[in-house]
Amino acid sequence: MPHHDIVIIGSGSGNSLVTEELADRDIAVIEGGPHFGGTCLNVGCIPTKMFVLPADRAVEARSNARLGIDTRFEGADWPAIRDRIFGRIDPIAADGERYRREGEETTLYRGHARFTGPRTLVVDVDGEQVEVTADTIVVAAGAHAVIPPVIAESGVRFHTSDTIMRLPDLPARLLVVGGGFIAAEMSHVFAGLGSEVTVVVRDSRMLTSNEGLVSELFTEAAARQWDLRTRAEVTSLRQDEGGITAMLSDGSQVRADEVLVATGRAPSTPGLDCDRAGIEVGDDGSVVVDEFGRTSAEGVWALGDVSSPYMLKHVANHEARVVAHNLAHPEDLLPFDHDAVPAAVFSHPQIASVGLTSEQARAAGHDVCTHVQEYGSTAYGWAMEDTSSRCVLVGDRSTSSLLGAHLIGPEASVLIQPLIQAMALGTPLVDVARGQYWIHPALTEVVENALLGLLEHMRVAETVTESTGTPG
Numbered sequence: 001m002p003h004h005d006i007v008i009i010g011s012g013s014g015n016s017l018v019t020e021e022l023a024d025r026d027i028a029v030i031e032g033g034p035h036f037g038g039t040c041l042n043v044g045c046i047p048t049k050m051f052v053l054p055a056d057r058a059v060e061a062r063s064n065a066r067l068g069i070d071t072r073f074e075g076a077d078w079p080a081i082r083d084r085i086f087g088r089i090d091p092i093a094a095d096g097e098r099y100r101r102e103g104e105e106t107t108l109y110r111g112h113a114r115f116t117g118p119r120t121l122v123v124d125v126d127g128e129q130v131e132v133t134a135d136t137i138v139v140a141a142g143a144h145a146v147i148p149p150v151i152a153e154s155g156v157r158f159h160t161s162d163t164i165m166r167l168p169d170l171p172a173r174l175l176v177v178g179g180g181f182i183a184a185e186m187s188h189v190f191a192g193l194g195s196e197v198t199v200v201v202r203d204s205r206m207l208t209s210n211e212g213l214v215s216e217l218f219t220e221a222a223a224r225q226w227d228l229r230t231r232a233e234v235t236s237l238r239q240d241e242g243g244i245t246a247m248l249s250d251g252s253q254v255r256a257d258e259v260l261v262a263t264g265r266a267p268s269t270p271g272l273d274c275d276r277a278g279i280e281v282g283d284d285g286s287v288v289v290d291e292f293g294r295t296s297a298e299g300v301w302a303l304g305d306v307s308s309p310y311m312l313k314h315v316a317n318h319e320a321r322v323v324a325h326n327l328a329h330p331e332d333l334l335p336f337d338h339d340a341v342p343a344a345v346f347s348h349p350q351i352a353s354v355g356l357t358s359e360q361a362r363a364a365g366h367d368v369c370t371h372v373q374e375y376g377s378t379a380y381g382w383a384m385e386d387t388s389s390r391c392v393l394v395g396d397r398s399t400s401s402l403l404g405a406h407l408i409g410p411e412a413s414v415l416i417q418p419l420i421q422a423m424a425l426g427t428p429l430v431d432v433a434r435g436q437y438w439i440h441p442a443l444t445e446v447v448e449n450a451l452l453g454l455l456e457h458m459r460v461a462e463t464v465t466e467s468t469g470t471p472g
């Protein structure tokens with residue numbers, strides 16, 4: 001029976017645990033999925049954003065008239081885009097797998113792992129059950145798409161984000177079920193590139209976990225671009241030669257050629273048999289860890305989507321760095337840092353956020369003040385003829401601190417960085433706003449003016465200010 005110093009389940013962020021500091025250990029990586037390298041590389045962040053970029057360009061080509069430019073979207077070559085994207089990604093995944101398989105410092109097991117006892121696993125390698133033991137096991141098994149039973153049991157062909165990006169052709173009509181991150185991004189990709197997209201959302205808005213105003217503005221923009229059915233759920237699916245028909249709870253129906261289910265992701269603990277190893281699993285299916293990444297079982301650690309409160313790649317990577325340090329330095333354990341965790345939705349419009357929403361800040365008892373800055377209040381916003389983009393800052397008046405920042409509009413994921421930095425480093429707001437130059441007339445002036453507006457507001461007013469002012 002093979003025994004290793006460290007066994008890692010999952011080749012996503014888990015794969016990056018093989019650091020120089022652990023070079024003297026005998027390490028094995030187990031990967032049971034179709035691709036090596038995890039979700040982000042193969043079916044997540046990276047390919048989606050590689051599809052978002054051409055979709056952004058296509059949307060832009062349709063909307064330049066307001067700037068006096070005559071451009072048109074003449075169509076997208078889906079197979080060429082798809083093959084360009086996966087032609088870059090697939091060899092990287094294959095090289096990573098070969099490196100682990102042939103590299104001297106690691107052993108690769110290619111198969112699904114499950115616990116059979118404390119620090120003991122069985123891996124299904126091509127039907128052969130290989131028992132593996134280790135001094136230390138790291139569970140980095142990620143998450144998987146959750147499919148509503150009415151769709152799973154319908155017998156009708158459907159896709160998740162794992163398969164939709166490899167479609168042979170661009171579907172003429174796409175039904176997207178769900179109103180979160182994946183629905184927002186993939187609806188933009190397919191509609192941008194030319195599909196007719198219908199989005200079915202059970203809530204009254206999309207992206208409801210965002211700041212209220214941001215979610216509201218996004219939902220309005222979504223309804224302008226896609227056939228958006230809110231407060232609706234799929235009650236049945238039927239397939240015939242002409243395509244797929246979805247019946248909705250509001251009595252209406254949708255005809256489509258393909259269906260994308262984007263109704264959330266859950267930690268991949270089913271099938272791991274964590275109970276056999278004494279690993280506690282929470283009600284939401286996530287592995288329970290302490291601040292250092294230790295599970296309830298001696299010698300077993302966990303990180304990333306399988307155990308983290310955030311299903312985000314930058315968080316999984318951070319947790320992998322922390323666990324790698326902790327395995328190398330058991331006498332000097334580092335905790336996870338889950339403060340000021342940012343996220344972005346790469347849709348049209350783009351969204352970026354960090355920290356508390358105003359609703360959360362109020363519920364937490366802060367002395368809340370909120371400032372809303374329009375992109376259109378700056379010179380660059382004038383150049384863009386922007387009328388809908390916003391930067392919303394949430395502050396605590398009694399401590400003059402920034403509690404959260406929420407942007408909706410072009411380059412939101414880039415513009416937010418100084419605000420993430422301010423929150424992470426605890427820089428006084430006045431220093432962020434006035435302690436540095438802001439290039440004039442760059443779009444970053446939206447953030448500068450938002451900070452100045454919030455500071456002013458902290459001194460004088462009570463509730464929300466909205467600035468449409470003149471560029472400085």
Ligand SMILES: Cc1cc2nc3c(=O)[nH]c(=O)nc-3n(C[C@H](O)[C@H](O)[C@H](O)COP(=O)(O)OP(=O)(O)OC[C@H]3O[C@@H](n4cnc5c(N)ncnc54)[C@H](O)[C@@H]3O)c2cc1C
Pocket residue numbers: 009010011012013014030031032033034035036037038039040041043044045046048049111112113114140141142143161182268271272303304305306310311312313314315316
């Ligand atoms: C469509 C999509 C877009 C996304 N876009 C972004 C984005 O733009 N930005 C961002 O920050 N995050 C994004 N995410 C989230 C991000 O991909 C994840 O947070 C991140 O990849 C999690 O890394 P991980 O290492 O925890 O898990 P994963 O990368 O999922 O790795 C887990 C691995 O474990 C394997 N595995 C599972 N169970 C077993 C088992 N029992 N035995 C053996 N192997 C097993 C799986 O096959 C998988 O390869 C996106 C996710 C999706 C689905």
Ligand SMILES: NC(=O)c1ccc[n+]([C@@H]2O[C@H](COP(=O)([O-])OP(=O)(O)OC[C@H]3O[C@@H](n4cnc5c(N)ncnc54)[C@H](O)[C@@H]3O)[C@@H](O)[C@H]2O)c1
Pocket residue numbers: 148177178179180181182183185200201202203207208232233234262263264265310311312343344345346
């Ligand atoms: N840009 C990014 O960082 C990025 C992109 C994609 C995914 N992700 C990560 O992956 C996670 C999963 O993404 P997601 O979009 O699948 O989940 P999500 O949690 O963002 O959204 C799920 C949506 O599905 C809806 N829903 C749930 N059950 C439903 C049902 N039965 N019928 C209709 N609607 C239903 C919910 O109301 C919600 O709108 C995200 O939360 C995020 O952490 C991140």
